[in-house]
Amino acid sequence: MEKRSFSKIVLALAGLLVGLVLAVFITGRVNPSASQEGASFNFSASNTGVADEVVEAALKTYVPPGKLDEYYLFASGGHSGNVFVYGVPSMRRIRTIPVFTKESSVGYGWTAETKEMLGNFTWGDVHHPALSETNGEYDGRWLFVNDNANSRVARIDLDSFTTKQILGPIPNIYGPHGAVFLTPNSEYFMMASRFAGPIPFGKYAPIEKFKDEYYCVLAAIAIDPENGNMSLAWEALLPPWSYDLSDAGKLVSDGWMFLTSYNTEEAYTLLEVNASQRERDYIVAMNWKMLEKAVQEGKYKEIGGAKVIDPRDVPGSTYLIPCAKSPHGVDVSPDGKYIIGNGKLSPTVTVFSFEKFMECIENKDFQGEERGFPIVNYDKVRVAEVEVGLGPLHTQFDDQGYAYTSLFVESAVAKWSLTDFKVVDKVQVHYCPGHLCAAEGDTVSPDGKYLVALNKLAKDKFLSVGPSHPESMQLVDLTSPKMKVLFDNPVDPEPHYAQMIKADKIKTFEVYPKDEQLEGAVYKKEDARVERNGNRVNVYMMSYRSRYYPDVVEVNEGDHVTWYLTNTDFDEDITHGFAICLYDINFEVQPGQTEKIEFVADKPGVYPFYCTNFCSALHQEMQGFLIVKPKDQQ
Amino acid sequence: MKNLIYGRLNTTGRVLFLLSAALLIASLFFPWWYMNLVAPQYPEGLPMTVYANKIGGRIDIINNLNHYIGMKEIQEEDFPELKYMTYGVSLLAFLAVLTALLRRNWLGLLTAGLGSAGGALGIYRLWYWLHKYGTELDPQAAMKIPPFTPPMIGTNQLANFTTYTGFGLGGYLLGIGILLMVLSLWRFRQWDEKSSSSASLPSSS
Numbered sequence: 001m002e003k004r005s006f007s008k009i010v011l012a013l014a015g016l017l018v019g020l021v022l023a024v025f026i027t028g029r030v031n032p033s034a035s036q037e038g039a040s041f042n043f044s045a046s047n048t049g050v051a052d053e054v055v056e057a058a059l060k061t062y063v064p065p066g067k068l069d070e071y072y073l074f075a076s077g078g079h080s081g082n083v084f085v086y087g088v089p090s091m092r093r094i095r096t097i098p099v100f101t102k103e104s105s106v107g108y109g110w111t112a113e114t115k116e117m118l119g120n121f122t123w124g125d126v127h128h129p130a131l132s133e134t135n136g137e138y139d140g141r142w143l144f145v146n147d148n149a150n151s152r153v154a155r156i157d158l159d160s161f162t163t164k165q166i167l168g169p170i171p172n173i174y175g176p177h178g179a180v181f182l183t184p185n186s187e188y189f190m191m192a193s194r195f196a197g198p199i200p201f202g203k204y205a206p207i208e209k210f211k212d213e214y215y216c217v218l219a220a221i222a223i224d225p226e227n228g229n230m231s232l233a234w235e236a237l238l239p240p241w242s243y244d245l246s247d248a249g250k251l252v253s254d255g256w257m258f259l260t261s262y263n264t265e266e267a268y269t270l271l272e273v274n275a276s277q278r279e280r281d282y283i284v285a286m287n288w289k290m291l292e293k294a295v296q297e298g299k300y301k302e303i304g305g306a307k308v309i310d311p312r313d314v315p316g317s318t319y320l321i322p323c324a325k326s327p328h329g330v331d332v333s334p335d336g337k338y339i340i341g342n343g344k345l346s347p348t349v350t351v352f353s354f355e356k357f358m359e360c361i362e363n364k365d366f367q368g369e370e371r372g373f374p375i376v377n378y379d380k381v382r383v384a385e386v387e388v389g390l391g392p393l394h395t396q397f398d399d400q401g402y403a404y405t406s407l408f409v410e411s412a413v414a415k416w417s418l419t420d421f422k423v424v425d426k427v428q429v430h431y432c433p434g435h436l437c438a439a440e441g442d443t444v445s446p447d448g449k450y451l452v453a454l455n456k457l458a459k460d461k462f463l464s465v466g467p468s469h470p471e472s473m474q475l476v477d478l479t480s481p482k483m484k485v486l487f488d489n490p491v492d493p494e495p496h497y498a499q500m501i502k503a504d505k506i507k508t509f510e511v512y513p514k515d516e517q518l519e520g521a522v523y524k525k526e527d528a529r530v531e532r533n534g535n536r537v538n539v540y541m542m543s544y545r546s547r548y549y550p551d552v553v554e555v556n557e558g559d560h561v562t563w564y565l566t567n568t569d570f571d572e573d574i575t576h577g578f579a580i581c582l583y584d585i586n587f588e589v590q591p592g593q594t595e596k597i598e599f600v601a602d603k604p605g606v607y608p609f610y611c612t613n614f615c616s617a618l619h620q621e622m623q624g625f626l627i628v629k630p631k632d633q634q
Numbered sequence: 635m636k637n638l639i640y641g642r643l644n645t646t647g648r649v650l651f652l653l654s655a656a657l658l659i660a661s662l663f664f665p666w667w668y669m670n671l672v673a674p675q676y677p678e679g680l681p682m683t684v685y686a687n688k689i690g691g692r693i694d695i696i697n698n699l700n701h702y703i704g705m706k707e708i709q710e711e712d713f714p715e716l717k718y719m720t721y722g723v724s725l726l727a728f729l730a731v732l733t734a735l736l737r738r739n740w741l742g743l744l745t746a747g748l749g750s751a752g753g754a755l756g757i758y759r760l761w762y763w764l765h766k767y768g769t770e771l772d773p774q775a776a777m778k779i780p781p782f783t784p785p786m787i788g789t790n791q792l793a794n795f796t797t798y799t800g801f802g803l804g805g806y807l808l809g810i811g812i813l814l815m816v817l818s819l820w821r822f823r824q825w826d827e828k829s830s831s832s833a834s835l836p837s838s839s
Binding site: 544545569570571617618621 | 692694695698699702776
């Protein structure tokens with residue numbers, strides 16, 4: 001009897017224990033944040049000396065293996081010519097997309113198509129990525145970026161994360177810094193010159209004639225709504241000021257384009273000083289719908305192959321809004337009602353009302369004109385000058401009616417209200433933020449939640465790599481009343497701007513579809529072949545794990561070789577590379593894809609080719625020989 | 635014995651034959667047999683599904699991988715039965731309907747007999763192909779493995795691949811269809827004219 005009650009007690013205790021373990025487990029499942037709090041508490045109890053809030057921040061950015069990030073972040077790679085793709089909140093770099101620069105890891109710049117796209121330039125200066133929009137929302141189809149150095153723009157298709165089109169150099173535009181900024185339905189994106197110059201390209205005019213013979217332009221690049229194909233629609237002539245950034249109106253202000261300007265002083269030397277003299281420069285407001293109509297009516301001149309319109313010939317299309325001082329970014333609020341000029345050399349952002357701007361136009365309430373453009377009455381159109389701090393550059397928005405402005409000089413981000421225009425919070429960042437990027441932060445419905453500060457300096461933040469320090473991106477949490485820096489991420493030069501899109505808006509494909517009509521494609525080894533026509537040789541090669549057909553290709557010295565390679569592994573993630581030793585040839589073919597290269601076989605001898613992209617256990621055996629028969633032995 | 639050949643089916647028997655015909659036709663739209671290869675780099679599995687008239691699934695990838703061990707390429711052209719099985723099953727279904735209409739035991743026996751023989755042949759052919767593919771390996775293959783015959787139903791481990799095999803819905807429909815015919819012939823017949831007059835009863839057993 002005693003024995004039985006003893007075992008009953010043991011059983012009951014064991015049952016309790018199991019119940020408790022289950023309860024803890026289930027609580028963790030039902031309410032993960034509760035178990036996270038617990039985890040952070042336990043962690044700080046250790047002797048690592050890490051503060052609770054740091055552990056909490058780390059947990060907020062931790063994305064466990066097998067789980068995916070919530071957002072894609074597309075960051076410009078500056079003069080690297082690339083676009084970098086990160087996952088948010090983990091801040092892990094997922095991909096580098098080469099745009100204006102050759103990239104051997106993917107063979108970008110060696111295939112016939114990409115080589116032609118890159119043209120004669122070997123680099124570009126990527127500044128402002130812009131996601132395509134439908135009704136003012138990101139639609140996840142394309143990403144456009146500008147090349148500030150060579151007046152080009154590129155389109156990246158987001159179904160494959162590859163650059164598919166490069167347009168330019170766009171005529172008459174020197175340094176399109178004020179790009180790429182899309183209209184709410186991706187009808188156009190606008191580009192504005194940073195540098196004034198004589199037009200068209202190549203024209204000479206002495207620098208002393210700056211005021212009379214140097215011009216800037218606003219270029220409207222039309223986007224084909226079906227395939228994203230970019231084409232130059234028209235250009236508008238502008239005074240030789242420097243146009244910094246731009247933004248399109250939305251909702252109530254749709255149809256307008258706003259450009260910040262500096263150097264309205266029209267100086268051409270020592271701009272640091274000479275372009276910083278005036279207390280106010282301008283936001284140039286242009287009605288692109290009126291200009292578009294005028295172009296359709298034929299009110300343009302051909303300059304350098306572009307349809308160029310003088311906005312002064314289209315009364316009512318262009319106005320100047322005074323803005324303090326050398327304004328950098330201009331950002332339209334999500335509801336389209338406010339235009340926000342960021343002061344750069346003034347510790348303020350100036351908030352303008354679109355409604356009042358329209359009233360000024362209607363009532364002809366102008367305070368003068370410059371270069372034939374009416375200047376709207378500053379006191380009327382301005383609704384607030386918000387003292388945000390030193391060096392405001394850019395503003396982004398959240399879903400709660402707040403704006404976030406980067407303060408370059410102060411190394412901080414200021415949060416301020418769009419209702420009473422008061423600063424409510426500030427957070428320090430390291431150091432010198434340029435652009436900010438909030439989750440879907442320049443659409444008509446920002447998400448809030450996250451903000452990334454793109455910092456120009458990261459001094460002492462990471463292991464030393466010598467004199468060239470990495471730049472940095474910092475992830476800021478917007479979900480609590482006080483902004484918190486969650487994560488520091490070292491990045492390659494140089495982040496300018498970024499855009500953050502909800503991950504589920506992007507639909508990629510994994511394997512190229514089989515297409516028997518595709519130029520050069522071969523899907524059966526029986527069809528793989530080498531064809532000669534005079535001194536032109538076509539190679540139709542196919543590959544699959546772990547072979548090439550054919551694997552010996554003989555050509556004559558001096559032959560012009562067109563080489564197609566099809567990857568017939570229609571299998572996710574099975575990429576094959578292709579490199580010809582000593583021939584400076586390297587590219588890769590994605591599953592199902594056919595790529596093409598062209599070269600002149602000008603070096604006789606034997607040149608092995610091989611798979612550069614690890615593909616299978618017998619990857620090392622995936623090779624062959626290009627044999628170039630010398631001229632004297634043919 | 636005489637009864638077996640000259641007897642007639644009762645109402646239940648006829649319904650079962652009709653049902654059997656429906657199941658046979660339905661089986662044409664579902665896989666009869668499947669194989670699924672799972673490996674660490676293929677957690678989602680590489681399925682191969684055999685229908686009455688085609689092979690579905692990710693055959694191209696399976697073939698690509700099979701060449702490492704020297705397995706012959708699996709292609710529809712190599713399976714002559716794929717060309718005929720639809721007709722065979724349709725004919726069987728037709729005969730089953732005919733049996734239900736005419737109620738003749740001998741016709742039912744013929745149908746069920748053909749069905750059973752076909753089923754047995756099918757299972758033999760499946761084993762034959764599994765055996766052939768698993769044992770007739772190219773001696774020049776990169777990876778040498780002992781010849782093997784994957785089970786018709788069950789699992790098989792080969793290098794990093796676990797292979798799961800089994801009959802699909804179509805296969806089961808087909809099997810049940812044939813079983814229904816046999817069941818009908820066994821239990822649901824009328825023995826003489828007398829019981830035939832009282833055939834309104836659901837069952838004569």
